Amino acid sequence: MTQIFLGIGAILLLGIATISMNRGFEANDEVMRSSKHAVIATSIAASVIEDATGRAFDEVSIDSLIVDPSGLTSPGALGPESGETAHTPDDFDDYDGFTRYDTVDVGGALNKVVFLTSAVVTYVQPTTPELTSSSRTLFKKISVTVTSPTMKETVRQELVFTYFRFQ
C-alpha cells in the first residue's frame, strides 16, 4: 500500500513539473506569435506613414508655394477639410484622426487577425520634435499606432515631415 502512495506522490510531482513546462511552452508560443504580429503591425504603420508622406504638406501647399507658416492650417483645424475624410486625404495632416481596421491572414491556428491603426498629426518645433507645438511651423509629426488583441505591445511609429519645394 505504501508503494501506491509513493507512486501517486511521484505522479503528482511529475504532473507539477509537466504543468510548469507547458506554461513555459505557452509563454514561448505567445511571445513568438506576438513578435510575428508585431512585424505585420510595423508594416501597416510604415505603409500609412509612407502614404502620408506622399501627400502635400498642407492644404494650402497643394497648389501654391508656402513662404510664411502663418498661412498654414491652424493647429486646431488639422485633419480632413470639409468634404474630405481621413480615407480620402489630399494633404499630410488629413491623417489626423485616421482609424482603420485591417484583417490579415497570418496563417496558423489564429488565421485571421484584426489590427486597429490610428494616426495623429501635430505641428512640432524642429528643436523639440517630441513635443506638440501650439503654433504653426513647417514641421508636422505623424504618430501612427497599431494595436491588436493578439499583440502584447502596441506598435507606434512617428515621422516628422518637413515642408520643402524645389524651384
Place this chain on the structure above:
Amino acid sequence: MGNITLLDILGSALIAGFLLMIISHSNARMNETLFTTGNDLVVQEELVTLVQTIEEDFRRLGYCRDQMKIADPSKALLQAGAASISFQTDVDNDGNVDTLSYYLGAVADLAVTRNPRDRILYRKVNGSGPMPMNIGLTLFDVHYFDVNNNSIARPVASPSAVHQIEIDIRLESTAPYDTTYSFAAWRQLRLRSRNLTGR
C-alpha cells in the same frame, strides 16, 4: 497477502502507464515547440532581410547619381506585372544607369522543399544571372496605383502612369509540423519612390 501483491502490481502498472503518457505528451509538445519556434525564427529573419533589400532597391527607383542619365524619372519603370517588375536605377551608386528586375520563379524551381507553394524570388541586375533572394516565399504580389490612388490593371500598359507601388509578401516555413504550415509571415509595403513621384 496474495491479493495485496496483485493490487501492488496493478497499481504500479497503472502508475507506470500514467507516467509514460505524461512523458510521451511532454516530449511531443517539446518537439512541436522546438520545431515551430525554429521555423518561426527562420521565417521572420528571411522576411526582414528580404524586405530590407526590396525597400532599399525600390526607394532608388528612377534614381541615378548622375541625374542627367535618368532625366525623366517617369520613364524609369520599364515593366510592371503582378509578380514581376523591372525598372531603371543606380544599384551601386556609380553614376551609371542599371536595369533591376524582380520576378517570381516557378514552383518547380523549389521542388527540393516540402512546401508545395514556396517559390524563389529572383533579383537580376542588367544582364547578369538572376540571383535567388530567399526560400519559403509563397506570395509576391505587386499592385500599382496612379496619381489619384486608383489601382491600375496588371500588367500595366503604361508604366509611366504608376505613382505608387504596393507589395504583398508572404513567407512560409519550408517544412510543416505534421501536415500544417502554421508559420506564415506576411507584410504589406506601400512604397512611393521619391524619384518616381518627384516629377
